[in-house]
Amino acid sequence: MEHHSNDLPWRDKFIVDYISIDEDGMLSIDDLEDKLNKYYSCIRLVTVTGASNITGYKNRIYDIAKLVHKFGSKLLVDGAQLVPHAPIIMSNNNAEYNIDFLIFSAHKMYAPFGTGVLVGPKSILDKCEPDMVGGGTVDIVTHDFIKWNDSPQRHEAGSPNVIGSIALISAIKTLNKIGMNNVDRTERNLTTYAISQIRNIPNLKIYCDTSKMTNRVSIIPFNICGIHHELVAKILSYEWGISVRSGCFCAQPYIVKLLNISNEFLIKRVNNPDLSHPGMVRISFGLYNTYSEINILAYALNKISLKKDYYIRKYENMKKTLFDV
Ligand SMILES: Cc1ncc(COP(=O)(O)O)c(C=O)c1O
Structure with missing residues:
Protein backbone atom coordinates (compact mmCIF):
# COMPACT_ATOMS: atom_id res chain seq x y z
CA MET A 1 0.00 0.00 0.00
CA GLU A 2 3.06 2.25 -0.27
CA HIS A 3 3.69 5.48 -2.10
CA HIS A 4 6.40 4.91 -4.73
CA SER A 5 8.75 7.03 -2.63
CA ASN A 6 8.67 4.34 0.07
CA ASP A 7 9.27 1.58 -2.46
CA LEU A 8 11.49 2.58 -5.39
CA PRO A 9 14.43 3.95 -3.34
CA TRP A 10 14.84 0.59 -1.59
CA ARG A 11 14.74 -1.59 -4.70
CA ASP A 12 18.32 -1.09 -5.91
CA LYS A 13 19.83 -1.33 -2.43
CA PHE A 14 18.14 -4.31 -0.81
CA ILE A 15 16.17 -7.42 -1.61
CA VAL A 16 12.64 -6.15 -1.19
CA ASP A 17 9.44 -8.04 -0.45
CA TYR A 18 5.97 -6.65 0.04
CA ILE A 19 3.27 -7.15 2.65
CA SER A 20 -0.13 -8.02 1.18
CA ILE A 21 -3.33 -6.13 1.74
CA ASP A 22 -6.66 -7.65 2.71
CA GLU A 23 -9.89 -7.37 0.72
CA ASP A 24 -10.63 -3.93 2.21
CA GLY A 25 -7.20 -2.65 1.12
CA MET A 26 -5.75 -2.71 4.64
CA LEU A 27 -2.28 -3.99 5.40
CA SER A 28 -2.40 -7.63 6.44
CA ILE A 29 -0.65 -8.01 9.79
CA ASP A 30 -0.92 -11.79 9.33
CA ASP A 31 1.03 -11.57 6.10
CA LEU A 32 3.62 -9.36 7.79
CA GLU A 33 4.04 -11.99 10.49
CA ASP A 34 4.30 -14.77 7.88
CA LYS A 35 7.01 -12.83 6.02
CA LEU A 36 8.90 -12.11 9.25
CA ASN A 37 8.81 -15.84 9.96
CA LYS A 38 9.77 -16.75 6.41
CA TYR A 39 12.88 -14.53 6.31
CA TYR A 40 13.59 -15.04 9.99
CA SER A 41 16.37 -12.75 11.24
CA CYS A 42 17.32 -11.62 7.69
CA ILE A 43 15.08 -8.59 7.65
CA ARG A 44 16.96 -5.36 8.31
CA LEU A 45 14.06 -2.98 8.01
CA VAL A 46 10.29 -3.04 7.79
CA THR A 47 8.92 0.11 6.28
CA VAL A 48 5.22 0.99 6.22
CA THR A 49 3.17 4.05 5.65
CA GLY A 50 1.64 5.66 8.74
CA ALA A 51 -1.45 6.54 6.70
CA SER A 52 -2.21 5.74 3.10
CA ASN A 53 -2.33 8.63 0.65
CA ILE A 54 -5.08 6.75 -1.24
CA THR A 55 -7.46 5.12 1.20
CA GLY A 56 -6.50 7.21 4.22
CA TYR A 57 -6.17 4.02 6.29
CA LYS A 58 -3.85 4.38 9.26
CA ASN A 59 -1.65 1.39 9.80
CA ARG A 60 -1.45 -0.10 13.31
CA ILE A 61 2.10 1.17 13.62
CA TYR A 62 2.54 0.40 17.34
CA ASP A 63 1.39 -3.22 16.94
CA ILE A 64 3.58 -3.49 13.85
CA ALA A 65 6.54 -2.10 15.85
CA LYS A 66 6.06 -4.72 18.55
CA LEU A 67 5.94 -7.51 15.98
CA VAL A 68 8.91 -6.24 14.02
CA HIS A 69 11.02 -5.86 17.19
CA LYS A 70 10.13 -9.39 18.24
CA PHE A 71 11.92 -10.54 15.08
CA GLY A 72 14.94 -8.34 15.73
CA SER A 73 14.22 -5.89 12.94
CA LYS A 74 13.62 -2.13 12.87
CA LEU A 75 10.56 -0.18 11.80
CA LEU A 76 10.49 2.88 9.59
CA VAL A 77 7.19 4.75 9.31
CA ASP A 78 6.48 6.95 6.33
CA GLY A 79 4.66 9.74 8.14
CA ALA A 80 4.04 11.99 5.12
CA GLN A 81 0.26 11.58 5.44
CA LEU A 82 0.09 10.89 9.17
CA VAL A 83 2.23 13.52 10.86
CA PRO A 84 0.19 16.51 9.55
CA HIS A 85 -3.16 14.95 10.45
CA ALA A 86 -2.92 12.97 13.68
CA PRO A 87 -0.81 12.59 16.83
CA ILE A 88 2.12 10.19 16.66
CA ILE A 89 4.41 9.06 19.48
CA MET A 90 7.82 7.69 18.59
CA SER A 91 9.04 6.84 22.11
CA ASN A 92 6.58 4.98 24.31
CA ASN A 93 6.92 3.85 27.93
CA ASN A 94 7.29 0.37 26.59
CA ALA A 95 10.18 0.41 24.09
CA GLU A 96 8.70 -2.57 22.19
CA TYR A 97 6.20 -0.15 20.67
CA ASN A 98 8.74 2.49 19.65
CA ILE A 99 8.93 3.77 16.09
CA ASP A 100 12.62 3.50 15.16
CA PHE A 101 12.59 5.82 12.16
CA LEU A 102 10.05 8.40 11.07
CA ILE A 103 10.04 10.42 7.85
CA PHE A 104 7.76 13.24 6.81
CA SER A 105 7.56 16.15 4.39
CA ALA A 106 7.24 19.85 5.13
CA HIS A 107 5.03 20.64 2.19
CA LYS A 108 2.31 18.31 3.44
CA MET A 109 2.03 20.28 6.67
CA TYR A 110 1.58 23.78 5.32
CA ALA A 111 5.30 24.65 5.03
CA PRO A 112 6.95 25.24 1.63
CA PHE A 113 8.30 22.54 -0.69
CA GLY A 114 11.85 21.32 -0.45
CA THR A 115 12.32 20.15 3.13
CA GLY A 116 11.78 16.76 4.67
CA VAL A 117 12.58 15.12 7.98
CA LEU A 118 14.19 11.85 8.96
CA VAL A 119 14.13 11.08 12.69
CA GLY A 120 16.09 8.08 13.89
CA PRO A 121 18.51 6.81 16.55
CA LYS A 122 21.76 8.77 16.49
CA SER A 123 23.65 5.56 17.24
CA ILE A 124 22.52 4.15 13.88
CA LEU A 125 22.60 7.36 11.84
CA ASP A 126 26.18 7.99 13.01
CA LYS A 127 27.19 4.71 11.38
CA CYS A 128 25.22 4.92 8.11
CA GLU A 129 26.93 5.91 4.89
CA PRO A 130 25.41 9.19 3.71
CA ASP A 131 22.95 8.79 0.86
CA MET A 132 24.04 12.12 -0.64
CA VAL A 133 27.57 13.36 -0.16
CA GLY A 134 29.11 16.80 -0.44
CA GLY A 135 29.96 19.89 1.56
CA GLY A 136 29.24 19.63 5.27
CA THR A 137 29.12 15.84 5.40
CA VAL A 138 32.77 15.33 6.26
CA ASP A 139 35.14 15.79 9.16
CA ILE A 140 38.39 14.94 7.33
CA VAL A 141 39.06 14.53 3.58
CA THR A 142 42.24 13.71 1.70
CA HIS A 143 42.34 12.44 -1.89
CA ASP A 144 42.12 8.91 -0.66
CA PHE A 145 40.59 9.16 2.82
CA ILE A 146 37.23 10.32 4.18
CA LYS A 147 36.01 10.58 7.75
CA TRP A 148 32.34 11.47 7.75
CA ASN A 149 30.90 13.89 10.28
CA ASP A 150 28.52 12.58 12.92
CA SER A 151 24.81 12.94 12.22
CA PRO A 152 22.97 15.06 11.41
CA GLN A 153 25.73 16.80 9.41
CA ARG A 154 26.87 13.61 7.66
CA HIS A 155 23.39 13.28 6.13
CA GLU A 156 22.91 16.93 5.17
CA ALA A 157 25.08 17.52 2.13
CA GLY A 158 25.25 20.98 0.64
CA SER A 159 24.09 24.36 1.85
CA PRO A 160 21.07 23.91 4.07
CA ASN A 161 17.58 25.02 3.11
CA VAL A 162 17.48 27.48 6.02
CA ILE A 163 14.22 29.21 5.14
CA GLY A 164 12.57 25.82 4.52
CA SER A 165 13.69 24.60 7.94
CA ILE A 166 12.50 27.73 9.73
CA ALA A 167 9.14 27.51 7.94
CA LEU A 168 8.81 23.82 8.85
CA ILE A 169 9.53 24.56 12.52
CA SER A 170 6.91 27.29 12.42
CA ALA A 171 4.39 24.85 10.84
CA ILE A 172 5.12 22.24 13.53
CA LYS A 173 4.69 24.81 16.30
CA THR A 174 1.42 26.04 14.78
CA LEU A 175 0.01 22.52 14.44
CA ASN A 176 1.08 21.70 17.99
CA LYS A 177 -0.60 24.87 19.25
CA ILE A 178 -3.84 23.85 17.56
CA GLY A 179 -3.31 20.38 19.01
C1 LIG B 1 2.37 8.54 1.85
C2 LIG B 1 3.38 9.40 1.16
N1 LIG B 1 4.68 9.14 1.32
C3 LIG B 1 5.63 9.88 0.72
C4 LIG B 1 5.31 10.93 -0.09
C5 LIG B 1 6.41 11.69 -0.78
O1 LIG B 1 6.64 12.90 -0.21
P1 LIG B 1 7.50 13.99 -0.99
O2 LIG B 1 6.54 14.69 -1.89
O3 LIG B 1 8.02 14.89 0.07
O4 LIG B 1 8.56 13.28 -1.73
C6 LIG B 1 3.99 11.24 -0.30
C7 LIG B 1 3.65 12.35 -1.23
O5 LIG B 1 2.59 12.42 -1.79
C8 LIG B 1 2.99 10.47 0.35
O6 LIG B 1 1.69 10.74 0.17
Missing part, protein backbone atom coordinates in the same frame (compact mmCIF):
# COMPACT_ATOMS: atom_id res chain seq x y z
CA MET A 180 -2.98 17.26 16.88
CA ASN A 181 -5.99 15.66 18.61
CA ASN A 182 -8.05 18.67 17.53
CA VAL A 183 -6.74 18.44 13.97
CA ASP A 184 -7.51 14.71 13.91
CA ARG A 185 -11.04 15.19 15.30
CA THR A 186 -11.90 18.15 13.05
CA GLU A 187 -10.74 16.40 9.89
CA ARG A 188 -12.39 13.11 10.86
CA ASN A 189 -15.72 14.92 11.41
CA LEU A 190 -15.40 16.55 7.99
CA THR A 191 -14.66 13.18 6.40
CA THR A 192 -17.57 11.45 8.14
CA TYR A 193 -19.90 14.22 6.98
CA ALA A 194 -18.56 14.07 3.42
CA ILE A 195 -19.03 10.32 3.25
CA SER A 196 -22.61 10.66 4.49
CA GLN A 197 -23.26 13.24 1.75
CA ILE A 198 -21.75 11.36 -1.19
CA ARG A 199 -22.14 7.66 -0.41
CA ASN A 200 -25.60 7.41 -2.01
CA ILE A 201 -24.83 9.36 -5.15
CA PRO A 202 -25.80 7.10 -8.04
CA ASN A 203 -22.88 5.38 -9.82
CA LEU A 204 -20.36 6.65 -7.26
CA LYS A 205 -18.04 3.99 -5.90
CA ILE A 206 -15.87 4.65 -2.85
CA TYR A 207 -12.69 2.56 -2.60
CA CYS A 208 -12.26 2.32 1.16
CA ASP A 209 -14.18 0.86 4.04
CA THR A 210 -16.24 3.83 5.16
CA SER A 211 -17.32 2.16 8.40
CA LYS A 212 -13.78 2.34 9.85
CA MET A 213 -13.68 6.03 10.70
CA THR A 214 -11.39 6.00 13.71
CA ASN A 215 -8.31 4.56 12.08
CA ARG A 216 -8.06 6.77 9.04
CA VAL A 217 -7.07 10.23 7.91
CA SER A 218 -9.22 12.56 5.84
CA ILE A 219 -9.03 11.02 2.38
CA ILE A 220 -11.83 9.56 0.24
CA PRO A 221 -10.96 7.80 -3.04
CA PHE A 222 -13.79 7.29 -5.55
CA ASN A 223 -14.87 6.93 -9.15
CA ILE A 224 -18.08 7.74 -10.94
CA CYS A 225 -18.92 4.81 -13.15
CA GLY A 226 -18.85 5.68 -16.87
CA ILE A 227 -16.76 8.83 -16.62
CA HIS A 228 -12.98 8.98 -16.52
CA HIS A 229 -11.41 10.02 -13.22
CA GLU A 230 -9.37 12.74 -14.86
CA LEU A 231 -12.47 14.30 -16.40
CA VAL A 232 -14.30 14.27 -13.05
CA ALA A 233 -11.35 16.15 -11.51
CA LYS A 234 -11.32 18.68 -14.35
CA ILE A 235 -15.07 19.30 -14.13
CA LEU A 236 -14.86 19.81 -10.36
CA SER A 237 -12.06 22.28 -10.86
CA TYR A 238 -13.44 24.11 -13.88
CA GLU A 239 -17.10 24.31 -12.91
CA TRP A 240 -16.94 24.52 -9.12
CA GLY A 241 -13.41 25.59 -8.19
CA ILE A 242 -12.91 22.36 -6.24
CA SER A 243 -9.40 20.96 -6.27
CA VAL A 244 -9.01 17.20 -6.10
CA ARG A 245 -6.36 14.91 -7.46
CA SER A 246 -6.97 12.10 -9.92
CA GLY A 247 -4.86 9.22 -11.21
CA CYS A 248 -2.71 6.71 -9.39
CA PHE A 249 -1.33 9.03 -6.70
CA CYS A 250 2.22 7.64 -7.00
CA ALA A 251 1.11 4.25 -5.67
CA GLN A 252 0.39 2.17 -8.76
CA PRO A 253 0.72 -1.31 -7.21
CA TYR A 254 -1.89 -0.32 -4.57
CA ILE A 255 -4.25 1.22 -7.15
CA VAL A 256 -4.06 -1.95 -9.26
CA LYS A 257 -5.19 -4.00 -6.26
CA LEU A 258 -7.93 -1.61 -5.19
CA LEU A 259 -9.33 -1.38 -8.72
CA ASN A 260 -8.97 -5.13 -9.11
CA ILE A 261 -7.17 -4.85 -12.43
CA SER A 262 -4.17 -6.79 -13.64
CA ASN A 263 -0.58 -5.60 -13.80
CA GLU A 264 -0.72 -6.55 -17.49
CA PHE A 265 -3.36 -3.89 -18.00
CA LEU A 266 -0.96 -1.31 -16.59
CA ILE A 267 2.03 -2.61 -18.52
CA LYS A 268 0.08 -2.53 -21.82
CA ARG A 269 0.40 1.24 -21.66
CA VAL A 270 4.17 1.00 -22.22
CA ASN A 271 3.62 0.50 -25.94
CA ASN A 272 0.22 2.20 -26.07
CA PRO A 273 0.64 5.51 -24.28
CA ASP A 274 -2.76 6.63 -25.60
CA LEU A 275 -4.56 3.90 -23.65
CA SER A 276 -6.60 5.53 -20.95
CA HIS A 277 -4.76 5.14 -17.66
CA PRO A 278 -6.51 3.63 -14.66
CA GLY A 279 -7.03 5.59 -11.49
CA MET A 280 -9.43 7.27 -9.10
CA VAL A 281 -10.42 10.69 -7.84
CA ARG A 282 -9.26 11.63 -4.37
CA ILE A 283 -11.00 14.04 -2.02
CA SER A 284 -8.85 15.14 0.88
CA PHE A 285 -9.53 17.59 3.68
CA GLY A 286 -7.34 19.90 5.69
CA LEU A 287 -8.33 21.56 8.92
CA TYR A 288 -9.32 24.71 7.02
CA ASN A 289 -12.13 22.99 5.07
CA THR A 290 -15.77 23.67 5.91
CA TYR A 291 -19.09 21.81 5.88
CA SER A 292 -20.54 24.21 3.33
CA GLU A 293 -17.69 23.34 0.96
CA ILE A 294 -18.62 19.69 1.36
CA ASN A 295 -22.23 20.54 0.50
CA ILE A 296 -21.06 22.13 -2.74
CA LEU A 297 -18.86 19.10 -3.46
CA ALA A 298 -21.77 16.69 -2.91
CA TYR A 299 -24.02 18.81 -5.11
CA ALA A 300 -21.38 18.86 -7.85
CA LEU A 301 -20.75 15.10 -7.75
CA ASN A 302 -24.46 14.39 -7.83
CA LYS A 303 -24.85 16.61 -10.87
CA ILE A 304 -21.84 15.08 -12.66
CA SER A 305 -23.17 11.60 -12.00
CA LEU A 306 -26.71 12.36 -13.17
CA LYS A 307 -25.63 14.33 -16.23
CA LYS A 308 -22.43 12.53 -17.13
CA ASP A 309 -23.25 12.22 -20.85
CA TYR A 310 -23.82 15.96 -21.02
CA TYR A 311 -20.46 16.65 -19.33
CA ILE A 312 -18.56 14.14 -21.44
CA ARG A 313 -19.91 15.78 -24.63
CA LYS A 314 -19.31 19.29 -23.34
CA TYR A 315 -15.69 18.64 -22.38
CA GLU A 316 -15.00 16.63 -25.53
CA ASN A 317 -15.97 19.74 -27.51
CA MET A 318 -13.99 22.09 -25.26
CA LYS A 319 -10.95 19.85 -25.03
CA LYS A 320 -8.76 21.65 -27.51
CA THR A 321 -9.31 25.14 -26.22
CA LEU A 322 -9.60 24.37 -22.54
CA PHE A 323 -6.90 21.88 -21.68
CA ASP A 324 -4.48 21.58 -24.55
CA VAL A 325 -3.26 25.16 -24.71
